[in-house]
Amino acid sequence: MKAVQLVEIGRPLQRREVPLPVLGDRDVLVRIKAAGICHSDVHYRAGTSPVAPLPRTLGHEIAGVVKEAGPQVTRLKAGDRVCVHYMVTCGECYYCSTGNEQFCVEGKMVGKYCDGGYAEAIALPARGVVPLPDEISFEHGAAMMCSSATSFHALRKARLKPSETVAVFGTGGLGMSAVQLARALGAWEVYAIDINDDKLKLAEAFGAVPVNAAKGDPVSEIRRMTRGRGVDVALELIGLPLTMRQAVRSLAIFGRAVIVGISAQPFEVDAYRELVGKEAEVIGCSDHLLQELPLLLEFARRGSLDLSQVVTRAVPLEADPINEVMDALEQFSGDVRTVITP
Numbered sequence: 460m461k462a463v464q465l466v467e468i469g470r471p472l473q474r475r476e477v478p479l480p481v482l483g484d485r486d487v488l489v490r491i492k493a494a495g496i497c498h499s500d501v502h503y504r505a506g507t508s509p510v511a512p513l514p515r516t517l518g519h520e521i522a523g524v525v526k527e528a529g530p531q532v533t534r535l536k537a538g539d540r541v542c543v544h545y546m547v548t549c550g551e552c553y554y555c556s557t558g559n560e561q562f563c564v565e566g567k568m569v570g571k572y573c574d575g576g577y578a579e580a581i582a583l584p585a586r587g588v589v590p591l592p593d594e595i596s597f598e599h600g601a602a603m604m605c606s607s608a609t610s611f612h613a614l615r616k617a618r619l620k621p622s623e624t625v626a627v628f629g630t631g632g633l634g635m636s637a638v639q640l641a642r643a644l645g646a647w648e649v650y651a652i653d654i655n656d657d658k659l660k661l662a663e664a665f666g667a668v669p670v671n672a673a674k675g676d677p678v679s680e681i682r683r684m685t686r687g688r689g690v691d692v693a694l695e696l697i698g699l700p701l702t703m704r705q706a707v708r709s710l711a712i713f714g715r716a717v718i719v720g721i722s723a724q725p726f727e728v729d730a731y732r733e734l735v736g737k738e739a740e741v742i743g744c745s746d747h748l749l750q751e752l753p754l755l756l757e758f759a760r761r762g763s764l765d766l767s768q769v770v771t772r773a774v775p776l777e778a779d780p781i782n783e784v785m786d787a788l789e790q791f792s793g794d795v796r797t798v799i800t801p
Contacts, residue, residue, distance in 0.1 A: 598766075
């Protein structure tokens with residue numbers, strides 16, 4: 460079958476012919492209908508986040524149709540519409556048994572440590588494959604498996620409560636989901652911070668207050684709009700030391716900054732003024748949980764999460780257009796979210 464793979468770190472992805480995946484007794488073979496291109500894939504290509512071994516088929520945002528189910532699979536059958544949880548886990552270790560399977564001692568991330576969705580098909584354990592409601596397109600289902608799911612997990616890590624305020628740093632795919640999900644979870648006000656006017660206009664259409672960081676200090680603007688108080692929750696979704704610092708500095712007393720973006724550079728915190736003196740928190744957020752996906756899909760099914768203006772482009776399963784999308788993401792430009800449609 461056809462796949463687009465990372466063959467060498469720092470080099471463009473390549474189209475290659477690879478064998479059809481082998482189906483295990485508890486696996487399902489999914490014919491891929493859509494695979495999202497995530498900023499994390501750009502980090503993998505650049506070597507910022509390690510991928511092993513090479514060559515590797517990238518892509519961890521996957522939706523499709525079950526083509527075949529292993530003999531021990533009873534929950535899914537051929538023809539079912541599905542989306543894929545991107546962690547392949549053992550289901551038995553301490554972390555899996557406590558519902559924190561992103562730290563599974565035998566866990567492998569799809570598209571990083573095992574082959575992913577930049578291909579025509581994928582075989583995965585059935586326990587990590589989730590039914591996709593008819594009301595949700597394959598393109599939207601795929602994007603939700605990372606950007607929306609990670610934003611949802613970040614808001615849960617932040618312990619967001621109704622009537623609290625939220626600042627979302629970065630209005631790409633994660634940010635647009637974060638804005639909508641924060642509103643759905645009862646946030647009193649959501650501030651969207653970016654330097655791209657078009658993305659800020661879209662965030663505003665989803666109910667956020669836009670803050671253009673290219674026109675001034677976003678922390679000062681947030682404090683002005685909150686009458687000096689700051690926000691209860693700040694999500695950093697970009698992965699820059701600057702925006703990580705801004706997220707922490709924007710916090711109110713008892714505020715929680717959740718760091719989601721990937722960066723190879725450290726960032727500084729004034730421990731007394733920004734943390735101790737406020738009893739504020741900085742929280743790391745890694746991936747998301749399988750148990751969160753059904754509720755996330757229900758938000759989308761009911762219309763509380765709308766990706767119709769977020770997934771803005773589709774490209775074929777070919778190396779050149781995929782690399783072009785990744786090049787744009789590397790420069791923090793391009794469409795909000797792009798999917799591959801094999």
